[in-house]
Amino acid sequence: MLPEAINNVKKSRMGENKITLSGIAMGLSRNEFVFYYQPKISLISGKMCGAEALIRWARPDGSLVPPKDFIPLAESTGFITEISRAMFPKLVADLLIVNDIDETLSISFNLSAQDLNSPEILNLIRLAIDNQKINPQRIQVELTEASIINSKDTIVRKNLEELAGLGVTLAMDDYGTGYSSIDSLSQWPFSILKIDQGLIQRIATSEKCATIVQASIRMAHQLGISTVAEGVETQGNYDFLLLSGCTEAQGFLMGEPMPLSELLIYIKKDKRWSGLPIGLIHMAQLDHIQWRKKLIYLITCAGFGDVRDVSIRDMGLELDHHSCRLGKWYYGAGQEFKGHPSFDRLEESHRVVHEISGELLLLAENGFSREEMTTTLRRLIKQSSLMLEMLQELENEALLGYSDLQIFSQWEVK
Ligand code: C2E
Ligand code: CA
Ligand code: CA
Numbered sequence: 001m002l003p004e005a006i007n008n009v010k011k012s013r014m015g016e017n018k019i020t021l022s023g024i025a026m027g028l029s030r031n032e033f034v035f036y037y038q039p040k041i042s043l044i045s046g047k048m049c050g051a052e053a054l055i056r057w058a059r060p061d062g063s064l065v066p067p068k069d070f071i072p073l074a075e076s077t078g079f080i081t082e083i084s085r086a087m088f089p090k091l092v093a094d095l096l097i098v099n100d101i102d103e104t105l106s107i108s109f110n111l112s113a114q115d116l117n118s119p120e121i122l123n124l125i126r127l128a129i130d131n132q133k134i135n136p137q138r139i140q141v142e143l144t145e146a147s148i149i150n151s152k153d154t155i156v157r158k159n160l161e162e163l164a165g166l167g168v169t170l171a172m173d174d175y176g177t178g179y180s181s182i183d184s185l186s187q188w189p190f191s192i193l194k195i196d197q198g199l200i201q202r203i204a205t206s207e208k209c210a211t212i213v214q215a216s217i218r219m220a221h222q223l224g225i226s227t228v229a230e231g232v233e234t235q236g237n238y239d240f241l242l243l244s245g246c247t248e249a250q251g252f253l254m255g256e257p258m259p260l261s262e263l264l265i266y267i268k269k270d271k272r273w274s275g276l277p278i279g280l281i282h283m284a285q286l287d288h289i290q291w292r293k294k295l296i297y298l299i300t301c302a303g304f305g306d307v308r309d310v311s312i313r314d315m316g317l318e319l320d321h322h323s324c325r326l327g328k329w330y331y332g333a334g335q336e337f338k339g340h341p342s343f344d345r346l347e348e349s350h351r352v353v354h355e356i357s358g359e360l361l362l363l364a365e366n367g368f369s370r371e372e373m374t375t376t377l378r379r380l381i382k383q384s385s386l387m388l389e390m391l392q393e394l395e396n397e398a399l400l401g402y403s404d405l406q407i408f409s410q411w412e413v414k
Contacts, residue, residue: 019069019073021077021079024070024079027059028083028086032057032059033056033058033087034055035087035091036054037053037257037258038250039254040052040228040248040249044275044280046272046273046274046275047270047273048270048271050140051105051107052108052109053108055083056257080112081115084121085121088121091109091139092133095138096134097264098263099138101267102267103138105138107138107140108142109139109142110143110173111141112143112144113143114147116159116160116163117156118155119159119162125139126166129166136167141168141170141171142171142173142194143160144172145178148160148184160188170190170191171191171193171228172185172193173194175194176195176198176199177198182219185220190225191224192227193225193226195227195229195246197230199216200231201231201237203237203240204234204240213240213244213246217279221245221287222290226248227245228248229248229249229251230250231250232249232252232254233251233253234253237253238254242274242275242278243278243282245277245279276402280329280334281398282395284326284329284334284391285392287325287326287329288326288384289388291317291318291324291326292381295357295380298315299364302364319358326350337394340394340397342390342391343394346387349386350387353387356376357380359376360373360376
């Protein structure tokens with residue numbers, strides 16, 4: 001239980017109550033640091049899917065010191081690793097309590113690059129997993145891009161890769177605040193992209209920001225990475241993210257960071273948010289167009305001899321209709337739309353498109369006449385266009401069912 005005083009939050013005033021390293025160390029030894037938890041909502045199911053652990057220092061004078069007042073000092077002095085080490089058992093204990101209520105929920109926590117400059121924290125996490133205290137699939141580590149870029153590259157990389165190897169999900173935090181986001185995303189084993197709240201909060205007022213957010217979601221999707229938008233404060237932004245294919249949202253609209261006791265009540269309430277993944281229908285259209293482009297490119301190259309020496313089958317094109325991106329969506333999150341006529345009809349066309357792609361590959365491998373190839377390609381395009389039409393119909397149907405989306409009033413053409 002948290003001391004009563006914590007509820008009576010007073011703002012800590014730096015001048016009056018100066019924060020020093022010895023003060024932090026003392027607080028840590030007295031067990032004064034706690035985690036507050038902020039819920040994350042799945043934009044696919046509309047249900048809570050996890051929470052982020054955010055540290056606070058609950059001082060005996062009743063003040064609750066926010067991380068911005070002590071984390072920078074802890075980071076600059078290397079003391080942050082002491083804090084992370086001391087807090088990890090608390091995190092594990094809290095996670096067990098949360099999973100007792102709902103075993104599907106995961107908890108993410110923040111690490112600094114310094115925490116990965118030595119194997120200490122990694123070993124703590126490994127031990128907790130080995131002792132079956134925690135399921136690695138239920139914990140996520142959030143790292144800021146800036147902290148990684150400034151890190152001692154090789155050691156941090158090795159520890160980070162080991163962490164990912166344990167099955168722990170890694171999230172790139174504050175995406176969009178640095179200068180080489182795309183570069184670091186491709187270089188490190190992240191499977192979640194957390195879009196910075198600054199970008200999210202400017203969606204409604206800056207078309208550029210809205211475009212950057214959508215492009216980031218699309219880029220992550222193509223890399224097989226999920227996206228979490230943080231700082232979601234308005235229904236308009238929530239709806240925008242839903243329509244853009246974002247995977248999860250976190251922000252004051254759905255819940256502010258709260259003590260564990262309040263989080264447990266929040267979980268039990270089991271509140272539902274809008275979760276119809278309309279944005280993913282648009283992603284499915286784009287995925288299919290890209291798959292088709294790649295197929296036609298490879299076939300054409302084969303026709304002109306560029307890839308004759310290499311089997312087209314080795315070029316990374318998914319030939320099975322379950323394994324292409326659209327297929328993964330169709331048999332996964334897309335099942336939400338089962339029963340919609342355009343969704344149900346899509347399966348047959350998609351299967352036929354893949355069958356025709358098999359025919360095209362055989363032609364390309366065994367030599368073909370121009371006429372044979374043209375006829376088969378025409379059949380492919382016809383089926384593929386039908387599919388795109390069905391997806392568009394599905395998107396329209398889903399949007400009409402969602403006509404109360406705040407985004408429409410927010411963006412009404414004046
Ligand atoms: P962060 O990881 O980017 O965490 C999100 C911050 O945004 C949190 O601030 C959260 O309260 C705030 N936030 C969430 N939703 C909204 C919203 O809708 N509107 C607004 N205006 N703010 C929102 P907090 O808790 O003060 O944490 C600040 C930073 O301190 C965190 O940023 C993280 O970088 C760091 N931090 C927090 N806990 C830890 C920790 O245990 N270890 C380390 N190394 N850093 C931590
Ligand atoms: Ca974070
Ligand atoms: Ca962040």
